Amino acid sequence: MVHVIDIDDPSDPRVDDFRDLNSSDRRPDLPGGKGLVIAEGVFVVQRMLDSRFSPTALLGVGRRLEELAEDLRDVDVPFYRIDADTMAKVVGFHLNRGVLAAAHRPEPLEPGEILDKATTVAVLEGVNDHENIGSMFRNAAGLGVDGILFGKGCADPLYRRAVRVSMGHVLRVPFAHLDHWPQDLDILRSRGFQLISLTPNPSAIPLAEAMTGEKVALLLGAEGPGLTEATMQATDVRARIPMAPGTDSLNVATAAAMAFYERVRLPR
Amino acid sequence: MVHVIDIDDPSDPRVDDFRDLNSSDRRPDLPGGKGLVIAEGVFVVQRMLDSRFSPTALLGVGRRLEELAEDLRDVDVPFYRIDADTMAKVVGFHLNRGVLAAAHRPEPLEPGEILDKATTVAVLEGVNDHENIGSMFRNAAGLGVDGILFGKGCADPLYRRAVRVSMGHVLRVPFAHLDHWPQDLDILRSRGFQLISLTPNPSAIPLAEAMTGEKVALLLGAEGPGLTEATMQATDVRARIPMAPGTDSLNVATAAAMAFYERVRLPR
Structure with a gap:
């Protein structure tokens, strides 16, 4: 006690x-x-x-x-x-x-620790908003995503507001940092993950068609700038959420939620 | 000028x-x-x-x-x-x-004005959070939802924060109020809308299987209480987003986004 x-x-x-x-x-x-x-x-x-x-x-x-x-x-x-x-x-x-x-902060996890047990992960680049990161962990927990990997330029998921918005799920959904970016995406590729860049670009393939891998890594960039070209080139496919013409991009946590949903929408 | x-x-x-x-x-x-x-x-x-x-x-x-x-x-x-x-x-x-x-506020729209041109609408009950309502309008605009109908107990979509969070889409995505609740759901039924209750209840059908109508109305309740039993009984089917065991419900705007996404995930 x-x-x-x-x-x-x-x-x-x-x-x-x-x-x-x-x-x-x-x-x-x-x-x-x-x-x-x-x-x-x-x-x-x-x-x-x-x-x-x-x-x-x-x-x-x-x-x-x-x-x-x-x-x-x-x-x-x-x-x-x-x-x-x-x-x-x-x-x-x-x-x-x-x-x-x-x-106190425990020792950070290694990407491999997470990936060895994972079939669906999110990989973030430049996502620097604590609320979005918190929401993303909440959605990841709700939809059974196995982990979140942080590339370059992301905010700290253990910031107080991120913990709160995630409803504590940043403490439970495992996460790790990819130190060499985007080269460390090879850690995922060597484990058989399909690397999918999410982009609002209308020339990309609808996500539902693009997502073909047994194991999937969903790459998401910040609202506005999105993923860098170098990062998208390091992935297997560019995918989009079909959007109404003339509207702006979706909130990044919402876009992530839809991509997570695409993985679980029908019982396997 | x-x-x-x-x-x-x-x-x-x-x-x-x-x-x-x-x-x-x-x-x-x-x-x-x-x-x-x-x-x-x-x-x-x-x-x-x-x-x-x-x-x-x-x-x-x-x-x-x-x-x-x-x-x-x-x-x-x-x-x-x-x-x-x-x-x-x-x-x-x-x-x-x-x-x-x-x-100034213009004359409210009539539900029929919206429904006559619509194939996908959201119908809200007890959603009293302005941020959630704002997010929902933003997602509705992004994913081509034709309108939002308000049942009992919802917050005002024209509140300043809702306007801001929606990025102005409450001014563009049409909305109307259903005065007699839930009886006015008949206005949708008589126009051929399939009425789908979203619920986290594990005994409900996965949304992807439940959504069979040409025209679809997605009913959403507030996070926590959800839709009332009387409302769910007035709908055609109870559907769920498949969630990981032991997690809480999703944010209502996020759940709505996934349901909107289910409508557009593949180009028709």
């Missing part, structure tokens, strides 16, 4: 990991940031407890401690119990969800 | 339609609200100019006026030119996009 420690003073250094979240987690990937992974709310904290991210401490109101009692039975870290007003002073804003957990 | 009127005083009553947007547009559907439709940014203002929503006035910085010059050639309303700081005082916050247009 967690050790419950009551906190009355918002300046108590024991809760420093949860302090001023709005500013301190702006760039958790940089040396200046704390590099902690923060789960917010009962639901996402439960997901964290059930993941490879082990919390080092929790901060929350008494009611949330009660709601999590069962989940925290075998967890041997402090739970800093606090009232909502004092918590708002620590965190820097009022947090409706009433509970936070902080975890 | 618009009449350019320079505004130096943020309390000038001529720009009252653009005042304190964060509070004044909270409930534009209620008598207390102004009931105006606000377009933000060059792109969405262009969409408004190209729609059945005719702006009565614009407010913006000089640079945006220049960018819109071509679009405003035949538009006979005031353009209140203002600097960014004064504009922030009027609007109540700093608006990056630098230009706003305000339009």
Whole structure:
């Protein structure tokens, strides 16, 4: 069971990991940031407890401690119990969800670890919006995608907002970085993945026709610029979601969701 | 061409339609609200100019006026030119996009007007989140959905945030309200639409198998509660998006996007 420690003073250094979240987690990937992974709310904290991210401490109101009692039975870290007003002073804003957990970042996974067990993965290039990344993990979890690989220029999936928007699924859907881009796409090709570039280009093949592989890697670029030409050239096929004439591109997380859906639309 | 009127005083009553947007547009559907439709940014203002929503006035910085010059050639309303700081005082916050247009609400469309020309529509029940509604219009436009019908308990699609998230497509994709719910689904049935309830219930039929009609109405409920049982009973079939075990429901706009995609995935 967690050790419950009551906190009355918002300046108590024991809760420093949860302090001023709005500013301190702006760039958790940089040396200046704390590099902690923060789960917010009962639901996402439960997901964290059930993941490879082990919390080092929790901060929350008494009611949330009660709601999590069962989940925290075998967890041997402090739970800093606090009232909502004092918590708002620590965190820097009022947090409706009433509970936070902080975890260190575990060792990153290797692409091969993910790919050896995968049949469907997404590969992102230049996707630098945390909400889109969060949504993508949520959709990946919902539609049974086995992992997400990050190419060049992507935002940090462990940023607080990405964790929240994903409903905690960034903690569960495995992800890894491809260090040499786009050369490391060979790691996928050598494992038999069909590499499919998604593009709004009308000359591309409809996704439903292009997706022929047993194992599939769906490459997605940011809304607007899309995938770079060099990356598309390193893939097997360029595919499009058939769109109405005269409309703009879809949101990248939505486009990804449709591509994930194409993989599972009929029971196999 | 618009009449350019320079505004130096943020309390000038001529720009009252653009005042304190964060509070004044909270409930534009209620008598207390102004009931105006606000377009933000060059792109969405262009969409408004190209729609059945005719702006009565614009407010913006000089640079945006220049960018819109071509679009405003035949538009006979005031353009209140203002600097960014004064504009922030009027609007109540700093608006990056630098230009706003305000339009009165036109007469609502009748469901029949939309349905007579439609082969794919979405029908919403209890969808009360403006972002989801905005996303749904954007996806509907992108995937060629012909209209959106609102059943009971939905949020106002003309709310400022919905307009923005839709990238202006709420101004272009036609929508109407079904006043008697769910009885008015008969308006669709009598026109030959197959009525498909989307539900995460695992006992429902995969959407790809369920969707057999020439004309299709996709019914969607809010994330969480979903469609009511009474509504599902008033439809022809219950369909599901095949999901991974142990995951939660998808975001309603994402689920809608997949259903829209199922209609267009192969060129007809």
